[in-house]
Amino acid sequence: MSIHVAITRRVRPGSEAEFEERLSHFARRSLDVKGTQGVQMLHPAPGAKHPEYGILRTFATAQDRDAFYASALYLEWEKEIAHLTDGAPDFRDLHGLEAWFRQPDAPRPPRWKMALATWAGVYPTSLLLGMVLAPQLHSLPKPLAALIISGCMVVCLTWLVMPAVTKLMHSWLHPSE
Template structure:
């Protein structure tokens, strides 16, 4: 697991939101201890600035103790602070004793964080051209909405301040409202293999 964690050194340098996807195979005799240490690790991560939440997917089949943990940070720089912290290193050493192998570790940044589904499978981003087309279409609609209903009501503000406000509203809407729903709506087109496998 430590070796795979080091792969995050190759991540993008942009200070964008990040989604961290971890899959671990727990030793059968260590399940209770793993649950305890994992809960303590998650609680520690929540204390760090920029932590946006975590989802824990527990194994459905008792014969395979595979856990998946997905958590998000608002910025790559804030995630780096957690990643390099001594408290995380301490918990990581404890977790490494409780798992069968190194596990799988993914860090998604930028637009890829908009295209993540709630599933117990590893996060596989869709092709970039699909992300581009879908994002382009949504932004086109948003810009027209802003031009008609929002910008005319901001004429009393200086142009730079109005632009700052409008761009902030667009990014907020894309990140927290629109893209999570649009991703589910277009899931069959974005992730055809995943859906075929589930049927």
């Protein structure tokens, strides 16, 4: 399963054009790095008071991600743009719903398809957890039992069910590939 990372950069006012040019050049070069599967850039709205740029990167593995951010190419770029940005970048690994449907080489599927695919994962998971866990938790207060079941559901969906569902439904979710 691919690793998705969202990076946010705050650019100093008046430095937007230079930052965009350098980012575009760096993004093209960075695609040659082993394990890099894609990069997308998100531009701030025109006239934003504090321009923030988003960079979405996809890597084949966590090791590829870590190697990329420790690479000379990345560290050089950080030095190159230090005078254009305010503060350090904000990194977030994307998990769960935000990453289930993200493919480096395909547009995101329509919301209705994402909803149906999610339902296809949630329904059998909720049935199974209800049959297996509910009888074991019947002596607990209902809110506590629901907390335990919902926690198990989130873990199952995030690491087991939705990766399998999106893999099985890939051609339906991304028919243009």
